[in-house]
Amino acid sequence: MTRWLDDEELAAWVRLIAVVERLPGVLDSQLRRDAELTHFEYYVLAMLSEAPDRVLRMTALATRTNATLARLSHVASRLEKRGLVVRTPCPEDGRATNVSLTAAGWDTVVAAAPGHVTTVRENVIDPLTREQVHQLHSIAEAILGRLDPQALSAP
Amino acid sequence: MTRWLDDEELAAWVRLIAVVERLPGVLDSQLRRDAELTHFEYYVLAMLSEAPDRVLRMTALATRTNATLARLSHVASRLEKRGLVVRTPCPEDGRATNVSLTAAGWDTVVAAAPGHVTTVRENVIDPLTREQVHQLHSIAEAILGRLDPQALSAP
DNA sequence: ACAGGTTGGTTGTAGCGTCAAGTATTGCCG
DNA sequence: CGGCAATACTTGACGCTACAACCAACCTGT
Numbered sequence: 001m002t003r004w005l006d007d008e009e010l011a012a013w014v015r016l017i018a019v020v021e022r023l024p025g026v027l028d029s030q031l032r033r034d035a036e037l038t039h040f041e042y043y044v045l046a047m048l049s050e051a052p053d054r055v056l057r058m059t060a061l062a063t064r065t066n067a068t069l070a071r072l073s074h075v076a077s078r079l080e081k082r083g084l085v086v087r088t089p090c091p092e093d094g095r096a097t098n099v100s101l102t103a104a105g106w107d108t109v110v111a112a113a114p115g116h117v118t119t120v121r122e123n124v125i126d127p128l129t130r131e132q133v134h135q136l137h138s139i140a141e142a143i144l145g146r147l148d149p150q151a152l153s154a155p
Numbered sequence: 156m157t158r159w160l161d162d163e164e165l166a167a168w169v170r171l172i173a174v175v176e177r178l179p180g181v182l183d184s185q186l187r188r189d190a191e192l193t194h195f196e197y198y199v200l201a202m203l204s205e206a207p208d209r210v211l212r213m214t215a216l217a218t219r220t221n222a223t224l225a226r227l228s229h230v231a232s233r234l235e236k237r238g239l240v241v242r243t244p245c246p247e248d249g250r251a252t253n254v255s256l257t258a259a260g261w262d263t264v265v266a267a268a269p270g271h272v273t274t275v276r277e278n279v280i281d282p283l284t285r286e287q288v289h290q291l292h293s294i295a296e297a298i299l300g301r302l303d304p305q306a307l308s309a310p
Numbered sequence: 311a312c313a314g315g316t317t318g319g320t321t322g323t324a325g326c327g328t329c330a331a332g333t334a335t336t337g338c339c340g
Numbered sequence: 341c342g343g344c345a346a347t348a349c350t351t352g353a354c355g356c357t358a359c360a361a362c363c364a365a366c367c368t369g370t
Contacts, residue, residue, distance in 0.1 A: 002269040009280050012288045015295035016279065017198070020175050021221035022302045025328090038356085043172070058319065066176035071357060073320055078356095095318040095365045114157040124171065125164050127297040133167045135290045140170035142282040147177045180358085193326080213349065226327055228350055233326095250335045250348040
């Protein structure tokens with residue numbers, strides 16, 4: 001027997017869907033307009049920029065960016081063609097490949113970051129109270145724990 | 156001068172992104188597997204099923220489903236080819252078109268609903284306390300108010 | 311030392327979404 | 341009442357993602 005959602009659960013769910021559907025569009029269009037980047041591309045570059053030596057293995061980068069390996073592989077190809085990253089075979093494991101941020105890639109993230117952070121602030125952080133930001137952290141973490149238990153333990 | 160995110164804000168933001176990136180995939184794959192429907196297609200049918208006479212204008216349906224008119228138009232074409240909805244010109248306004256759920260469309264939503272609700276429960280509602288569900292409602296509403304102020308006032 | 315299985319990654323294709331342009335109808339304003 | 345703008349949608353082309361098939365390198369037990 002199906003346990004349906006009561007009024008409160010349904011209301012929360014409907015709002016969450018709305019955010020999930022609309023937020024990516026807002027992020028993408030700001031970044032595309034101001035930095036010729038997808039939000040996902042930005043996130044890839046951002047994760048690399050924070051990694052030691054600005055290098056990560058494909059698999060590690062994929063989990064950090066919440067993507068499948070196939071998706072990341074396609075995007076890495078495009079970013080490599082644009083000169084923002086370089087792929088090199090991993091010396092320790094012949095199967096693996098390392099992705100590293102180039103100088104041009106670094107400049108691109110640095111240039112894009114302020115505009116992006118401003119959009120995030122305006123649309124997500126600033127409309128919330130400090131307490132709500134903290135609640136959002138716990139809530140998203142709880143949900144993420146179900147969506148992919150491994151995603152939480154890794155970083 | 157850019158106001159960067161502090162640790163707490165950043166932590167919340169990173170978790171939110173993870174949910175926003177991963178949740179659609181989970182919903183889509185369950186529905187595709189069990190009902191041959193995209194989550195967006197399901198949502199379109201669901202919104203129609205709750206409307207008076209199971210009919211809505213394209214624009215109204217688009218805002219209810221958080222989509223652009225172009226996206227909805229493409230999806231409506233596909234759903235119409237599958238016999239799940241019908242499009243008819245609106246008598247009162249020659250520019251508008253009404254989308255209505257067919258009997259087959261109704262059967263499809265009814266058949267898909269239990270599995271979908273179960274997935275939503277497992278991945279989103281049940282991992283949260285009742286208080287968190289309530290907090291999520293407020294948080295998502297606040298964010299939505301910025302993403303698209305009109306989306307909140309309409310329904 | 312090697313067969314079988316697992317892990318890491320790439321590629322092709324088909325489908326969905328966005329963007330820009332186009333059509334048709336309505337409303338408004340002089 | 342004529343013209344111009346706004347509204348409501350449709351369409352086509354292009355780009356990105358998911359899915360599945362694939363290959364290569366590693367690892368394990370025997």
